[in-house]
Amino acid sequence: MKVIILTLSILFLSCSSYKINNYYDEFEKFEWFRYENNLIQENYIGIDVEINPQIWTKGKIKIYSLQVKLVGKEKLNIEEGFSLIISANGEIINLGNDTNKSFRKRVSKNIYYEEAWFEVDDEVIYKLAFAENCKFKINGKTQFIKGYFSKFNHNTFKDFYKNHIDASIWEIPTLKKETTKNTFSIKSKILKKPETTLNKFSQILFSNGWEGYLEEIKLNNKLDNIESIEKLNINFELPVRVNQYIYPKFNILRIIFKERNKIPNVTKNNIQIYPCAKCLNTFPLGKFKFLFPNMPASEIKDLENWAAYRKENDVYLIIGEEFKQDNNEIFGYIIEYFNSETNTDIDILEDRLNKNYTNKKELFEAGKMVQIFLKENNFYLGEIDGLFGKKSIISLQKFLKEKEFYDGKIDGIKNIKLENAIKNYQNFLNVKRTGWINIQTAKKMIK
Known part of the structure; x- marks a missing residue:
């Protein structure tokens, strides 16, 4: 009986087609696509399994995820522990579990419906689309299901990848002499960490309503370990008043050191917010007086509302205008930008x-x-x-x-x-x- 059911399942899958479900929210301005009915061949009698790719978009934000759907007479109790493990050409991808994104309900006397969502990046979608050998295992509280991707499943993910991630991955079909079938050459997808510079960050600010300008600071000859200094000045057309304003004025200084082992008191890849410029283990603002031409040396020593961030040989100083709202929001943007791993970030x-x-x-x-x-x-x-x-x-x-x-x-x-x-x-x-x-x-x- 088990063999007959599996055979029927395979015959059904061979003539299956996925369905695209789409929703657009005109109020919140987000859109959502899911490629449904992507039935998977598995070894568990009594449960149908779908692993469906989906995307949620809002503006430039794109979030990819997998919907795992189980329907049948049996249940895996995914609310109490559910995980998805995928093997793509031998590479193990453990997506873990998140009980906040899973639920189970009884749809009739003998049928259960279980669903879970797993957020993934586009690399996982790519592997599910193009891996020659793709297997999966779904772990429930006490039982598990395992199976493999068919050609139909791979094609579903290929179409999703082409339509929502990168259509350029398909090159123009070429006709081989020995066959009448079209074959496609697939480009290898290489993810590179984006280049993050003060100039690019300033362009992001300027293109989103912020106002200011970027300049190069003339160097003091005494600073022999400094290669160059850039300064980003930010101002706003919105009103600014003491204790009551829309956004703070601030400066970002990029100081490029020649030797990283001579950078004073700044931990690599870690924001440091300083209470004052004269405190112990503080970046020595006093040596950079020429950066504050309109400020007496005594005021520089008492500066508050500033932070430092180091990236390799560069030190970024974020200095807010005094007696106004602190610059925590600005500090957060800076750190998030320079720690970005992908262009999506x-x-x-x-x-x-x-x-x-x-x-x-x-x-x-x-x-x-x-x-x-x-x-x-x-x-x-x-x-x-x-x-x-x-x-x-x-x-x-x-x-x-x-x-x-x-x-x-x-x-x-x-x-x-x-x-x-x-x-x-x-x-x-x-x-x-x-x-x-x-x-x-x-x-x-x-x-």
Whole structure:
């Protein structure tokens, strides 16, 4: 009986075809593709197994994963322990397990449905598409399933790879003399770690709304171990005020040392945030006074809000403008950029930079629009600057109180009552409930 079932399974697979499932979310602006019905030949009677490639995209972000689907009379209890191991031409790929991305349900009296997702990179997709010998093993709590990829399964992954990762991997078909079949030459895919430089990082910032310029610093002759110094100056067109602004002004200095063993007090590939320039084991800013032409030496020694990061012979100094919000966000971007292993990592960073800048700019524009609206309706007497401070919040509280959405104190302080009042007002305007003013709320207010 077992042999008959396997034979029928093989016959079924030989005439199978995958199905492309696609979804686009117009609100969150993401798209998702899955190549379904990729049934796998396996040795477990009573369970059908699919290993389906899928991709989630948003802007430049691309996330690849495998959907493993089990349907049958038996169950592996994947919620309590489930892992996927693949062998591609003898290379073992252990994808482990993540119980947050797996579930099981009974779809009828005798049928169970189990599913798990495994996030992978494009190299895994490549190997599943082009490996000559590909096997797998699915481990459950007490049982396991193992099997191998058929030509149909490889073709499913090849089509997915060609359509969603790299179509150039296929060269023009050439006709062999001894056969009438077309054969394809497959290019070897080599992943190289992306080149990360201050110039490229500055271009990412500039292309996503940040403003500034990159310059080369004239060297002091006394710094005989320094090869060159670059300086990135960042400023913004958005308003900047003490203790209240959209983004900080900052500088990034790239100091290239001739000899790495003479770089002072900077651990390789590790961010170091310093409390002051005169503390022990601190990068000696005092030796680089010419980098701060408008600052007395005593102030340089008391500098705070700065960090250093070393990459090979280069030291990057990130220095924020004093008496303003600290530069932790900027420090994070720098470290993430220089530690990027793939171009996808950089794409994800760039998408987040763009989103953060856009969100802050929209918040500023929304603030101006609401201030204008409140001023026209005699609730606000302050400056139209987009910086929604205490006076602006007081005027908003008065407006919401008059409209019977807010019953708290008129004190210019953000609190849970004000947040709930704004949510109720947004519900009245038929916009997304966020608990704070945004561009959609502002546009509806002024209509």
